[in-house]
Amino acid sequence: MKIHDARTGEALRKNQPHVCTFYLDAFGFDGRQQVDWRIVQMPPTGSKGTVAKSDSLDLDGDGHGRSADLTLPDGHYKLVWNFDGEHGRAKHKVFWTDCEGDEEPSGKPSSEPSEKPSSEPSEKPSEKPSEKPGEKPSDQPSAPESSASASAPAASTGGPSASPDGGSGDLAETGTSVAAASVAAALLLGVGGLLVARRRARGRS
Numbered sequence: 001m002k003i004h005d006a007r008t009g010e011a012l013r014k015n016q017p018h019v020c021t022f023y024l025d026a027f028g029f030d031g032r033q034q035v036d037w038r039i040v041q042m043p044p045t046g047s048k049g050t051v052a053k054s055d056s057l058d059l060d061g062d063g064h065g066r067s068a069d070l071t072l073p074d075g076h077y078k079l080v081w082n083f084d085g086e087h088g089r090a091k092h093k094v095f096w097t098d099c100e101g102d103e104e105p106s107g108k109p110s111s112e113p114s115e116k117p118s119s120e121p122s123e124k125p126s127e128k129p130s131e132k133p134g135e136k137p138s139d140q141p142s143a144p145e146s147s148a149s150a151s152a153p154a155a156s157t158g159g160p161s162a163s164p165d166g167g168s169g170d171l172a173e174t175g176t177s178v179a180a181a182s183v184a185a186a187l188l189l190g191v192g193g194l195l196v197a198r199r200r201a202r203g204r205s
Contacts, residue, residue, distance in 0.1 A: 001026045001035065001081050003095050006069045020099035021071050029063035029083065037067075037081040042094065045075030052077060072097045 002013060006021040013027065026035050038054035041047050052072055057065035080092045 001037065001079065001091065001093070003079060003093055010064075010066055015093060015095075017093075017095040019095065019097055021069050022095075022097070023069050024057065024067040024079065026057050026059060026065045026081075027063065029059050029065075030085070031059065031061040031063050033059045033063060033083055033085075035059065035065065035081050035083045037079060039070075039072070039077050039079050042076040042078050046077070071099075074098050074100065 002015045002025045003017065003019060003022055004010075004012060004025050005016050005019045006023055008016065010025055013025075016022075024037060029035065035057045036054075037056065039052045041050040041052055046052070053070060055067065057067060059065040074097050076094070076096055078092050078094045080090050082090045
């Protein structure tokens with residue numbers, strides 16, 4: 001009798017001493033024979049001799065039989081079997097079960113995760129930003145300076161203005177005014193003198 005991993009076919013006759021889900025495979029017996037078996041605990045994981053599972057197999061005409069799939073807590077065990085016509089002591093096989101990180105034949109994990117993922121995040125996000133945004137920009141942009149006022153020279157306030165030849169424009173205008181006034185005065189004096197002369201001439205006649 002051999003111990004086979006549940007994913008191993010019955011054609012394999014090699015014993016597999018490290019399994020998770022497993023079955024017992026009996027072959028080479030007389031046809032139509034019955035085999036009684038038991039699995040007992042072994043140190044260091046269990047109490048020696050304590051029966052963990054037991055049952056019997058009814059073999060077919062070729063002396064072959066297979067148990068259902070079996071599972072045991074992870075640990076160290078020994079399989080012992082008896083049958084009619086055996087000679088000597090009962091046969092046995094020692095094996096280990098270790099399902100950590102193993103999978104069942106269906107492809108599903110052998111055990112479900114111990115904890116379900118949290119349905120909600122551990123912390124709620126802040127409802128409001130920690131800081132208020134800066135003040136809003138001014139509704140109206142500052143008025144650009146008038147291109148005319150920026151480009152045109154300041155209006156004359158009576159001060160001197162530069163003439164094209166580099167001289168003072170006010171001085172030239174002043175000189176012209178003085179000359180015109182002199183000419184006018186001379187004309188007035190001439191006219192006055194002429195009138196005086198005519199009056200004298202009339203007086204004599």
